[in-house]
Amino acid sequence: MINIDSLNECFMNMAEALIKEYGTEKPLTIAIDGKTIRSTDKMSSYESPLHIVSAQVAEFGITLAQKCVKGKTNEIPTVQALIKTLNIKGHIIVADALNCQILKTDIEEYVQDEILRKQMDTACTSEKNRERVEKRTAFCTTNLNWMDNKEEWAGLNCIGAIHVRV
Structure with a gap:
């Protein structure tokens, strides 16, 4: 019922406004990580468990953006695509070794x-x-x-x- 891309864009705009207000004197930490939603492995609407890559602003405790991944093996290109959509210049990005x-x-x-x-x-x-x-x-x-x-x-x-x- 809700367009996922529109909702994601609204959240990103809200988070980007917080980031802009915070400024770049002290960089924020943007943590990027993928997680498998284990409860989805038993749902008939999913062929395999749902995997999501999220970018979180550690200092605010909020998710800046997220993207669904088609299988754990596609996480790296999804992370790269997610980073390109974010306006986070001047801040610190942390990711696990996979990325x-x-x-x-x-x-x-x-x-x-x-x-x-x-x-x-x-x-x-x-x-x-x-x-x-x-x-x-x-x-x-x-x-x-x-x-x-x-x-x-x-x-x-x-x-x-x-x-x-x-």
Whole structure:
């Protein structure tokens, strides 16, 4: 009954107005991630579980935009298409390793090197999740001199990884 594209455009306009009002003095964090809606796997109207890619403004706790993905394997082009529709210049975009496959191996090798990892900034958190305690350690560095193809990642300022221990 409601045109999904029109509704999505309305939400994007509202979120973009908030972003514009916020300004670019302190960049916002736009987190992009794909999620499979597990409850849709049993619905007869879906051939496979529904998969959605969302762009969320972390500081506001709102979803800026989202797109449906035809299968998990099409997430990367959907993320790229989603980013092109957003007016987020001057803000920080974070995405999981799936959306940065070219860098993934290099970052894994960097973070797994004990000497290099000790030089990275770290932050730790612990929380109870479903009767178990999860400890997360985030590693981050702005040292990108080691990257051979740094010019392919215009605007890249840092790399990082999160280690989860249960």
